[in-house]
Amino acid sequence: MNNSEQRTAPLYEALLEFRKRRVVPFDVPGHKRGRGNPELLDFLGEKCVGVDVNSMKMLDNLGHPVSVIRDAEELLADAFGASHAFMMVNGTTSAVQAMVLSVVREGDEILLPRNVHKSVINALVLCGGIPVYIPVRVDHKIGIATGMAIKDVEKAIREHPKAVAIFVNNPTYYGIASDLKGIVELAHGAGMKVLVDEAHGTHLYFGDNLPVSAMAAGGDLAAVSMHKSGGSLTQSSILLCGPSADAEYIRQIINLTQTTSASYLLMASLDLSRRNLALNGREAFDRVSQMAEYAREEINELGGYYAYGRELIDGESVFDFDVTKLSVFTQGIGLTGIEVYDLLRDEYDIQIEFGDIGNILAYISIGDRIQDIERLVGALEDIQRQYGRPKKELYCGEFIEPELVMTPKEAFYAEGEQLPLEETVGRISGEILMCYPPGIPILTPGERITEEIIAYIEYAREKGCSLQGTKDPDCRELRVLGQS
Structure with missing residues (x-):
């Protein structure tokens, strides 16, 4: 990575230059820098609304970039160790679907774990691919699906040699990582592509003592949610390509569904976030890891809760663990995760990422502060004291694997x-x-x-x-x- 080049932000800089020129708008959007919608202007501010603009020569075009967007994408690829990178403005959902649609055609089999995001299944609805589910192991103590064991991947490849790709979560929502390097070696040996969902893995490219990233492991394509842990605006994402990917063909696939009116607010946020991570990411995510580990220790000292971490690693279905994920098993205090989630929001004004039947997830990233961690730990302690019930076995049927009868x-x-x-x-x-x-x-x-x-x-x-x-x-x- 060339740090001197990474200090630039070509699309952001072009927007600053555009703002200076005070161009008279006879194009869309119709609010005309906010003048046509005073309430919107008052709510978002002139700086924001003034760069909510349409594609034009000096600002390039996301569907066919030839200047500043192309330069910004090249810097993205460099920062993430990819052969090519695409800015995505329809969320990581569209990046996941572009990965699947670029590889899987009608009647093709794709190997995948059952605990994939709905965007994968929706992509198969569009392309006619056939899902072949690799068994996902379950940690029954905490009620979560873990990852794919290498021997289960080997068996699936052996039984479905014509599958065109394997899809991997890296990591899961809960922080569980499979042996991605091992899966890549097996898949490539069988002539299959490896598609990686890194919706929760932006930081893997900039952190030490974290699971390996898709590009470092040799994956073919990876969908990365920059807005989740990377600091960009909600709905902005990136699609990374390994050396074997045909980038121009993938751009055609992206353009089948991605908007032709790409938001410059979203793209500029990707440009600035990439620069921030390239220059400061390692230091920032080291701090994030330390905060998450501190929170884990404090929560486990409360008793009842179980904030799990690297001790889950077994070399098989839990090959590695992302310590930035503060996942907490709550059933030890007699409450489901969703009940704790609701209490935190309604009684303590703390909004965590999600609660399910057995767990909660507090998403810790570059914008968090230690005082916020302390407030969360204090609230969990108070919930245990005020709302906790005797521990009991709560139903957990999340890992039922239905029979697939039709595509x-x-x-x-x-x-x-x-x-x-x-x-x-x-x-x-x-x-x-x-x-x-x-x-x-x-x-x-x-x-x-x-x-x-x-x-x-x-x-x-x-x-x-x-x-x-x-x-x-x-x-x-x-x-x-x-x-x-």
């Missing part, structure tokens, strides 16, 4: 009927149903519905999980297909 595309587009959930047992789902966050499907199109799945959905609803994905906004009905 996601076939099921999604098939004619079906709308039925109450309790009447769908034995039928095939035509929709996706999930708890959000984290957005991992409970059911995907093409999977058979069982009594166990219905019981888990209702339990999740009772505990306050946000169920999403179905045509019915209350997720009390499901579009289903025939018996087989």
Whole structure:
């Protein structure tokens, strides 16, 4: 990485120059630097609204960059150790879907863990790919899915030699990392591409004592949420390419679905965040790791809670652990994660990332302060004292692996009927149903519905999980297909 070059921010600098020129706008957007919408101008400020502009010669075009955006993408690639990088303004969802759509075609098999984000399944609905699920191990003590063990990956490759790719979470929402280097070696040896979801892994490129990044491990494509731990604006993301990727073809795939009116606010935030991480990222994420480890120690001293970390590493399904993820098992105080999540928000004005049946996740990154950590630990202690109940075994059915009967595309587009959930047992789902966050499907199109799945959905609803994905906004009905 050339630090002198990384000190520049070409797109941001072009926007500063544009602002100085006081160009008279007879193009879109129609608010005309905010003059047409005074409330918006007052809310966001002139500096922000004044650079909410359209593509033009001096500012380049994201769909076909030839100047400042191209330069900004080259700096991104350099900072992340990639052969090429794309700025993405439709979120990491669009980066994940571009990865899948660039490799998987109708009828192709792709190997993947069941605990992928819904964007992967939605990409298979679009392209007609066939998911082949590699078993995900489960840590029953804390109720989380872990990673893919190498021997399970080997078995899947052996049984599905025609699969075109393998999809890997690096890391999972909870911080679990599989043996990515080992998976890359196996997949490439079998002629398969490796697609890596690094929605929660921006910092892996700039931190020590963290799991290996996709590009360092030799992955072919990686979707990276810069806005999650990298400091850019929400909805901005990047797609990284390894040496084997055909970057111009991938740009064509991206342009199938990405907006032609790319936000310069989002792109400038990527440019500035890349510069910040390239120059200061190692120091910043070392501080993040220290804060997370401190919080882990403090929470574990409270008793009842379990803030887990590197002790989970077993060399197999937990090959490594991302210590910046402050994941806490809450059932030891008799409360589900979603109950603790709600209490933190409603009673203590603390918004954490998510709560599920057994755990909460507090996302710690470059903008956090030690006093905020102290406030979180104090709130958890107070919750335990005021709301804690005797420890009991709470139902945890999140890792049911449904039978896949049809491809996601076939099921999604098939004619079906709308039925109450309790009447769908034995039928095939035509929709996706999930708890959000984290957005991992409970059911995907093409999977058979069982009594166990219905019981888990209702339990999740009772505990306050946000169920999403179905045509019915209350997720009390499901579009289903025939018996087989």
